[in-house]
Amino acid sequence: MNSKRPVNLDLRTFHFPLPALTSIAHRITGVILFVGLIFAFWALSKSLSSPAGFDAVSSALASNFLAKLIAWGLVSALAFHFVAGIKHLFMDADIGVTHEGGIQKAQATVIASVVLIILAGVWIW
Template sequence: MTYALGMSLESEAGFNEATTMLEEGFFARLITWGLVSALLYHLLAGVKHLIMDAGHLEELESGTMAAKATLIAGAVAILLAGVWVW
């Protein structure tokens, strides 16, 4: 991804080449989807931890429920990211 960013910032031809690579390359899309998925899950888990730091969802039962909700929301977000990338 850093390579594609650098290529796109060099010139207009580099931008067009990077765009083509990301639009037509399966491997580039797979990497993009993986990075976006990791960032989305990390964001959702971070929000859960901020809520726990505020003193909520700290008991075992509510913490387990929050963990399951984070996993489900993460799975939905990852599927939506896959639709967006492809």
């Protein structure tokens, strides 16, 4: 038995590179979007049920802080997930599949996502 193998890994002590962090965040935003579909489908169903339902949803999104926060969170998750998905499409096409290319694509993913998240915040708030 190799005694140099770590027995108990403490994930808080690891330093993950940026491509790994963007990959983990891509998975997390996918889960957020999946769970967020409950809110989105409820709002869609309510808004399509009647004119009063549409007014209720639109007024909640216009004036309720929590509704705006949820909407911004979902749009932000969608923005990051979309940009990271585009990054994966480039990887599938064998574009930039090197160590340096991975870091550059991760940096571009973060920058593009931050820009889209800020624009979504301006649009929603």
